[in-house]
Amino acid sequence: MTARPVFANLPDRAFDLIVIGAGINGAGIARDAAARGLRVLLVDKGDIGGGTTSWSTRLIHGGLRYLEHGEIGLVRExxxxxxxxxxxxPHLVRPLPLLIPIYTGDQRGPWLIRAGMLAYDLLSYDKSLARHEMLSRAESLARLPGLNPDGLRGAALYYDAQVEFPERLAVENALAASAAGATLLTYARVERIVVEAGRARGVELVDLLQAGAGPVVVRAPVIINVAGPWVDEVLAGVPGREPAPLLGGTKGSHLVVGGFAGAPDQALYAAAREDGRPFFIIPWNDQYLIGTTDVWFHGDLDCLVASEAEIDYLLAETNRVIPGAGLSRAAIHYTYAGVRPLPFVPAGRAGAITRRHLLHDHGRDGVTGLFSVVGGKLTTYRELAVHAVDRAQRALGLPLTPSTTERTPLPGTPGADGDFALFRRRFVAESGVPERSAGHLADTYGVRANDVLALATTDDLRRSFDDASGAIGAEVLFAFAHEAAQTLTDVLMRRTMVGLGPELGIGADQVAADIAARHLGWERGRCIQEVDAYRAYVERFRLRHHVASWYKRPTAADSDQQ
Ligand SMILES: Cc1cc2nc3c(=O)[nH]c(=O)nc-3n(C[C@H](O)[C@H](O)[C@H](O)COP(=O)(O)OP(=O)(O)OC[C@H]3O[C@@H](n4cnc5c(N)ncnc54)[C@H](O)[C@@H]3O)c2cc1C
Incomplete structure (x- = not known):
């Protein structure tokens, strides 16, 4: 069970390390630190993985593009x-073939692409994935008949990897941290970092789930601020920080669309005509993910939306490279946007800022015991965590112990180096639930799919509550009992992944609330409030002109009918 700790008792607890932010990096740090024996508090003002971690392109990649900026070390790492x-x-990260079409007049011609491909292969000489292939024009069109043939010279085919749901990767890291002894506290905001006599001593926390509860101060000798694009906000008031920011984020937006004429079977990585910037069209979650953009951002980090200009750009570039697509706004299921937590640079091209992470030691600014993580990618979260925990151990005056995360499986992994494909085949054949649901359970929870199934003791818990994903009722119970979910939004957006389907989980949200009413004792008022909060949350992803037509506040009568 993953019960929320009693908020008021936290000041009496002894911690070695407070990690601020339960995105992929914070969850990874907490897991590594707890496994090395540190007493850890992992705290987030929202849910696990609800920040930038949810709003990326979802690739686990070397970053072919970074080669152009000479970031050889980053690409190798x-x-x-x-x-x-x-x-x-293996249940969350899978190989992904990508095709790069090359056109006459492209900034990057065949020789440059070929050189990049050779370097990429060389830097991953120890990989399990296949090496690149250069394709002729005819071979390219045979592979992807929808490609624009005008000026097409050929293509490069290579492999990277995709994490369909980085939200789940963050959740599994947080659960592993908790299993290793870390205290996990979501919906608690750090109001300020407590600094006394030049040392960070703790954080002042506000409980966002209990209105009116006063703030508490929780103490620890080392604090790691890994709040993604919010890093500077968290540092407000810390001596030595003003006015120079650590971060200068850029916004990236994505469109999610259904299948379309000429849609690729593999991912497409094409150069945009407008600015030469590469963008992706990726088969994802039975839909297509199209993105991204890279624009300076200075607004409110808590309500990010794709702008009209970004939507126009991504639609136009997709229609250019796949002319039969004919995509318009009507084809868009939803959009999402995130801000890259990049290091602050005074000016320059957004795309050229390093994607390497830095661990800022505030000892340099006169505050010891405090570190901030700047930058970083999903791909490198594990290695970032190793570095950060090494630094924490040093700051605590402890002997350096080796990280175990390279060898230790995450909760859903089928044993060390286990065979996930074999597990999946057997699970689908033997689970007794329809194939679609069984596949969804295996791909979402790995071997813990068996634990979900163990909760499916009644018909409604074995039944799917969402046609698009095949998610079953028992997952709602599992999320609250075993995956630290606090709200219906957590369940739909970052546990069952129902919220990222074509309808954004609208409709399934009411059925899920009803399951919680029947099996968890939710009263009608809570069901209404949770569904309301969920719909308010997903509103930002809908195109503006859709909002009025889809949103209907559920009523008590709706609940009665279920
Ligand atoms: C458009 C885009 C595309 C990307 N594509 C890729 C990709 O394909 N591959 C890749 O490897 N990387 C990619 N990245 C980068 C990657 O997504 C991020 O670098 C990574 O997710 C950052 O994780 P994080 O844990 O550091 O931050 P976040 O996930 O943002 O987590 C920070 C957490 O801190 C919490 N927090 C903030 N303030 C407070 C407070 N006061 N108190 C308590 N908690 C607080 C937030 O709620 C949040 O959960 C992309 C990023 C973007 C924006």
Whole structure:
């Protein structure tokens, strides 16, 4: 069971390390630190993985593009991590073939692409994935008949990896941290970092689930601020920080669309005509993910939306490279946007800022015991965590102990180096639930799919409550009992992944609330409030002109009818 700790008791608890932010990096740090024996508090103002981690392109990649900026070390590190993640989380990270079409007049011609491909292969000499192939024009069109043939010279085919749901990767890391003894506290905001006599001593926390509960101060000798794009916000008031920011984020937006004429079977990585910037069209979650953009961002980090200009750009570039697609706004299921937590640079091209992470030691600014994580990618979260925990151990005056995360499986992994494909085949054949649901359970929870099934003791818990994903009722109970979910939004957006289907989980949200009413004792008022909060949350992903037509506040009568 993953019960929420009693908020008011936290000041009496002894911690070695407070990790602020339960995105992929914070969850990874907490897991590594707890496994090395530190007493850890992992705290987030929202849910696990609800920040930037949810709003990425979802690739586990070396970053072919970073080669152009001479970031050889970063590419090598990322490729090594890609290989590790394919091995240690095979249920969440899978190989992904990508095609790069090359056109007459492109900034990057065949020789440059070929050189990049050779370097990429060389830097991943120890990989399990296939090496690249250069394709002729005819071979390219045979592979992807929908490609724009005008000026097409050929293509490069290569392999990277995809984490369909980085939200789940963050959740599994947080659960592993909790299993190793870390305290996990979501919906608690750090109001300020407590600094006394030049040392960080703790954090002041506000409980966002209990209105009116006063703030508490929780103490620890080391604090790691890994709040993604919110890093500077969290540092407000810390001596030595003003006015220079650590971060200068850029916004990236994505469109999610259904199948379309000429849609690729593999991912497409094409250069945009407008600005030469590469963008992706990726088969994802039975839909297509199209993105991304890279624009300076200075607004409110808590309500990010794709702008009209970004939507126009991504639609136009997709229709250019796949002319039969004919995509318009009507084809868009939803959009999403995130801000990359990149290091602050005073000016320059957004795409050229390093994607390497830095661990800022505030000892430099006169505050010891405090570190902030700047930058980082999903791909390198595990290695970032190793570095951060090494630094924490040093700051605590402890002997350095080796990280175990390279070898230790995450909760859903089928044993060390286990065969996930074999597990999946057997599970689908033997689970007794329809194939669609069984596949969804295996791909979402790995071997813990068996634990979900163990809760499916009644018909409604074995039944799917969402046609698009095949998710079953028992998952709602599992999320609250075993995966630290606090709200219906957590369940739909970051546990069952129902919220990322074509309808954004609208409709399924009411059925899920009804399951919680029947099996968890939710009263009608709570069901209404949870569904309301969920619909308010997903509103930002809908195109503006859709909002009025889809949103209907559920009523008590709706609940009665279920
Ligand atoms: C458009 C885009 C595309 C990307 N594509 C890729 C990709 O394909 N591959 C890849 O490897 N990387 C990609 N990235 C980068 C990657 O997604 C991020 O670097 C990574 O997710 C950052 O994780 P994080 O844990 O550091 O931050 P976040 O996930 O943002 O987590 C920070 C957490 O801190 C919490 N927090 C904030 N303030 C407070 C407070 N006051 N108190 C308590 N908690 C707080 C937030 O709620 C949040 O959950 C992409 C990023 C973007 C924006």
């Amino acid at each position: 990322s490729l090594r991590e890609r290989e590790r993640l394919l091995r240690i989380v």
